[in-house]
Each structure stands twice: as structure tokens, then as C-alpha cells.
Amino acid sequence: xxxxxxxxxxxxxxxxxxxxxxxxxxxxxxxxxxxxxxxxxxxxxxxxxxxxxxxxxxxxxxxxxxxxxxxxxxxxxxxxxxxxxxxxxxxxxxxxxxxxxxxxxxxxxxxxxxxxxxxxxxxxxxxxxxxxxxxxxxxxxxxxxxxxxxxxxxxxxxxxxxxxxxxxxxxxxxxxxxxxxxxxxxxxxxxxxxxxxxxxxxxxxxxxxxxxxxxxxxxxxxxxxxxxxxxxxxxxxxxxxxxxxxxxxxxxxxxxxxxxxx
Amino acid sequence: xxxxxxxxxxxxxxxxxxxxxxxxxxxxxxxxxxxxxxxxxxxxxxxxxxxxxxxxxxxxxxxxxxxxxxxxxxxxxxxxxxxxxxxxxxxxxxxxxxxxxxxxxxxxxxxxxxxxxxxxxxxxxxxxxxxxxxxxxxxxxxxxxxxxxxxxxxxxxxxxxxxxxxxxxxxxxxxxxxxxxxxxxxxxxxxxxxxxxxxxxxxxxxxxxxxxxxxxxxxxxxxxxxxxxxxxxxxxxxxxxxxxxxxxxxxxxxxxxxxxxxxxx
Numbered sequence: 001x002x003x004x005x006x007x008x009x010x011x012x013x014x015x016x017x018x019x020x021x022x023x024x025x026x027x028x029x030x031x032x033x034x035x036x037x038x039x040x041x042x043x044x045x046x047x048x049x050x051x052x053x054x055x056x057x058x059x060x061x062x063x064x065x066x067x068x069x070x071x072x073x074x075x076x077x078x079x080x081x082x083x084x085x086x087x088x089x090x091x092x093x094x095x096x097x098x099x100x101x102x103x104x105x106x107x108x109x110x111x112x113x114x115x116x117x118x119x120x121x122x123x124x125x126x127x128x129x130x131x132x133x134x135x136x137x138x139x140x141x142x143x144x145x146x147x148x149x150x151x152x153x154x155x156x157x158x159x160x161x162x163x164x165x166x167x168x169x170x171x172x173x174x175x176x177x178x179x180x181x182x183x184x185x186x187x188x189x190x191x192x193x194x195x196x197x198x199x200x201x202x203x204x205x206x207x208x209x210x211x212x213x214x215x216x217x218x219x220x221x222x223x224x225x226x227x228x229x230x231x232x233x234x235x236x237x238x239x240x241x242x243x244x245x246x247x248x249x250x251x252x253x254x255x256x257x258x259x260x261x262x
Numbered sequence: 263x264x265x266x267x268x269x270x271x272x273x274x275x276x277x278x279x280x281x282x283x284x285x286x287x288x289x290x291x292x293x294x295x296x297x298x299x300x301x302x303x304x305x306x307x308x309x310x311x312x313x314x315x316x317x318x319x320x321x322x323x324x325x326x327x328x329x330x331x332x333x334x335x336x337x338x339x340x341x342x343x344x345x346x347x348x349x350x351x352x353x354x355x356x357x358x359x360x361x362x363x364x365x366x367x368x369x370x371x372x373x374x375x376x377x378x379x380x381x382x383x384x385x386x387x388x389x390x391x392x393x394x395x396x397x398x399x400x401x402x403x404x405x406x407x408x409x410x411x412x413x414x415x416x417x418x419x420x421x422x423x424x425x426x427x428x429x430x431x432x433x434x435x436x437x438x439x440x441x442x443x444x445x446x447x448x449x450x451x452x453x454x455x456x457x458x459x460x461x462x463x464x465x466x467x468x469x470x471x472x473x474x475x476x477x478x479x480x481x482x483x484x485x486x487x488x489x490x491x492x493x494x495x496x497x498x499x500x501x502x503x504x505x506x507x508x509x510x511x512x513x514x515x516x517x518x519x520x521x522x523x524x525x526x527x
Contacts, residue, residue, distance in 0.1 A: 156317075156322050159340050160340040160345070161345070175356070255401060256399070
């Protein structure tokens with residue numbers, strides 16, 4: 001067998017096999033147990049299908065959650081890139097703001113939830129603000145760093161050919177910073193998912209976070225676990241979509257690195 | 263030609279850098295003129311401020327005093343009529359753009375329409391012999407081919423002055439010979455004025471119609487020498503001419519003197 005084919009078979013086997021083994025271990029560990037807090041995989045699976053795969057919860061809880069997550073991270077990415085390129089390209093602005101940005105980034109976003117609730121109330125805008133307040137930082141700081149670290153030879157090239165304005169932004173600044181920006185976006189997505197759940201645990205009446213907390217309070221333990229499984233699935237799906245986009249956006253970067261590694 | 267106004271006029275150019283240990287004088291005072299259609303090589307010992315001079319000429323760096331004039335207008339920012347080819351070809355091409363798009367981007371910035379742009383790009387890329395690599399990315403090409411792309415980009419830009427900063431310092435000898443002949447051909451075909459900076463004495467004599475020798479820093483001009491070799495040059499026969507040997511010996515001696523700090527005029 002070709003080594004490449006064997007390698008990909010092994011990685012597919014690991015990706016499928018390890019989770020199956022884990023579920024088997026879980027089934028073995030919980031077999032015949034009366035423990036209320038750790039139900040068997042079968043029970044969680046039943047709870048999963050009956051709780052989440054019905055139209056009502058889909059529209060009342062899952063879709064609103066995903067919508068808030070999507071809007072929140074898109075806002076974070078747009079704000080982070082726009083502000084980051086402006087700050088990164090302006091040395092005085094950068095030295096003025098950078099210490100402050102590090103300070104704000106160091107604040108755990110959850111600590112801001114009570115403040116944001118005071119200012120914005122308890123509707124969707126509060127939840128979006130919580131998501132953005134935490135997930136904007138990696139995009140912003142990485143964009144600043146990516147723009148700052150642009151190759152001076154390429155900058156001279158762009159200057160001497162008088163490539164300026166929107167054209168320079170689209171074809172020079174953004175792509176030059178894109179490897180750093182994408183690393184920031186990856187972090188932004190995972191922070192955004194965490195904050196989506198947390199924001200729904202405060203004064204909410206819908207969403208995945210709310211539902212998990214609700215089931216816990218109702219002692220619906222299998223249902224609670226099934227919500228956590230759903231969050232895991234959402235996380236994996238988001239990571240997969242990110243990887244697809246990243247491969248497209250950074251194909252030149254991966255290609256040139258492969259070449260320079262020989 | 264001498265009675266015509268020069269295309270590029272450098273007057274008492276001086277550049278001083280601030281450093282932690284006080285100001286460093288990179289360029290003492292440089293004055294020279296270049297007329298339209300000339301091919302001038304600038305050669306000097308390494309570390310003599312060639313790149314600083316070039317950055318001042320191309321408007322990328324402001325001189326401390328003195329002036330650079332292109333077509334009578336003072337150069338304070340990169341001028342439209344000038345294209346620069348840098349030594350670090352791998353870092354002066356946009357790795358996210360294909361060969362064709364790299365060549366096309368400066369034309370887009372000039373507002374040239376798509377049809378005209380495509381035609382100009384094709385012509386320039388063919389001129390440097392890379393027609394087959396139009397849709398490749400720069401990092402898929404060898405070093406010499408990458409520098410050809412940078413030359414194609416400069417050619418497509420249709421500058422009046424083409425400035426090249428040690429463009430072949432990082433390519434192997436065989437490729438270098440090919441690229442030297444490419445520069446001569448581009449110069450003859452397009453009638454563009456070329457300013458070619460190099461540390462290689464043989465290269466300066468082989469390529470140039472005129473060689474400017476620089477001193478060590480703080481840099482001044484050691485000598486301005488006309489190269490009276492035949493216009494048609496060839497790597498084998500030109501380099502075998504007795505006159506070529508005389509000229510290169512002369513330039514070599516001058517550079518050695520410049521290194522020792524003797525100013526001979």
C-alpha cells in the first residue's frame with residue numbers, strides 16, 4: 001500500500017475509532033449503575049433525539065443560540081480586522097493604545113457580564129456584547145501584530161509602485177496579515193462559543209446555555225448531558241468550517257512554507 | 263546629449279542617520295546626472311551606502327540635504343515614472359498573487375483598464391521568457407525566475423527610469439549571466455533609462471555604458487567612467503576583449519583605492 005494512503009487510513013481510523021472506544025468505555029463504566037449523575041450513553045442518546053431533534057427546541061433554543069454566536073463572532077472579526085489594520089498601520093496610535101488593549105484583554109470577559117447587563121439589559125444585545133467583549137481581542141491583537149510585522153521590502157515595493165488606498169488594503173495589507181489574522185479568528189471562535197453559553201446562563205429564557213442550566217435545575221440529568229454533547233458537536237462543526245475557510249484563504253501561505261521546507 | 267537637460271539629476275545628496283552613538287553619515291555628498299536612455303552602473307565596496315543612495319533616488323527615503331530631480335521635478339515620494347527592482351526578489355513579490363497578478367497590480371493602481379492590462383502583462387511576461395508560468399505563484403519558481411517576474415513587473419509598468427538594487431546578488435552564476443543579458447535586451451528594446459546598482463565589478467563593466475564608482479561611507483563619487491565597449495555584448499566575446507580587461511582592472515584598482523580611503527580623480 002502507498003505510504004500516503006496508509007497514513008490517511010490511519011488518521012481516519014483514529015478519528016472514528018477513538019471516539020467509539022471512548023463511548024464503549026463510558027458504556028462499560030455506567031453499566032447497571034444507579035448513579036443519577038452519570039447516565040448510560042443509551043439514555044443520553046435517547047434524551048438527545050427527544051430533546052434536540054424536535055422542531056420546537058430547534059427553533060426556540062438551538063437556532064437562536066447559533067444565530068447569536070454567528071453574529072457575535074462576525075462582529076468580532078470585522079471590528080478586530082478593521083480596527084487592527086488601522087492601529088497596526090499607525091505607529092503613534094499603536095504605541096498609544098497597545099498597553100491599554102493588553103489590559104482590557106486580560107480582564108476575564110465573564111467579569112463584564114454584570115456590567116453589560118446593567119448597561120444593555122437582558123436582551124440579545126447583552127448576549128452579543130458579552131460574546132464580542134471576549135472574542136474580539138485575539139482578532140484585534142493578532143491583526144495589529146500582523147500588520148506591524150509586514151515585510152519592509154514588500155512595503156517598499158508597494159510604495160514604489162504607488163499601490164495605495166483600497167487596492168493596497170485588499171491586495172497587500174490584508175493578505176500580508178492574513179496568517180496572523182486567521183490564528184486570531186481560530187481563538188475568537190472558541191472563545192465566542194464559550195461566551196455564547198455563558199451569556200445564556202444569565203437572565204435568559206432561550207438558548208443552549210439556558211437549556212442546560214434548566215435541565216440541571218429540573219434534575220433532567222440525561223437531557224443536561226445531551227446538551228453538552230450538542231455543544232461539542234457544534235464546536236467540532238465550527239472548527240471544521242474554519243479549517244475549510246483557512247485552507248482556501250491561506251493556500252499560498254501553506255504552499256510557500258511547504259516549498260521552503262523542501 | 264550633453265546639452266540636453268538630464269533626466270535624473272542628483273545634487274549634493276547627503277544622508278545622515280541618527281543612531282544611539284550619534285549621527286552616522288551614510289552619504290557624504292553625491293552629485294551626478296543621468297540622461298535619457300543611458301545605462302549607468304553604480305558600483306562600490308560593500309557597505310558603502312549603495313542601498314541608501316538608491317532609496318533616496320527612488321523617493322523611498324528622504325535625504326538629509328541635497329536634491330534628486332526627475333524630469334526637472336524634485337523627488338519627494340516614489341515617482342510615477344520610476345520602477346525599482348529589489349535584491350530580495352523572494353520578498354518583493356506578493357506570494358498570494360500569481361505571476362500575472364503580481365505584474366498586473368501596479369497597472370491596476372495606475373487605473374489601466376482590464377484589456378490593456380492583460381495585454382501589457384502578457385507582453386512583459388513573454389519578454390522575460392516566463393510565458394509558461396503566468397498562473398504559477400512566485401514561490402513555485404526558482405530564484406532566477408522570481409527575479410525575472412520582478413523585472414517583468416517593472417517592464418510592464420513602462421517606467422522612464424528603471425532602478426535595480428543588486429538584483430542578481432543572490433542568484434547562481436549561470437542564471438546571473440542570463441539575467442544580465444536580459445537587462446541589456448530590455449534596455450535596448452524599450453529605450454528605458456537604467457540605473458543598476460551592484461557590488462560586482464565585472465558585472466558593472468559588462469552591463470554599463472557608464473560606471474559610477476563610489477567611495478566608502480561617507481559616500482562620494484570616486485570616478486565617473488564611460489565604458490567604450492561595443493553596444494552588442496556577449497558573455498563570451500565581450501568578456502574576452504582586451505578593453506574589457508583594461509576597464510575592469512581600472513575599476514578594480516579604483517575600488518581598492520576607495521576602500522583605503524584615497525580619493526583619486
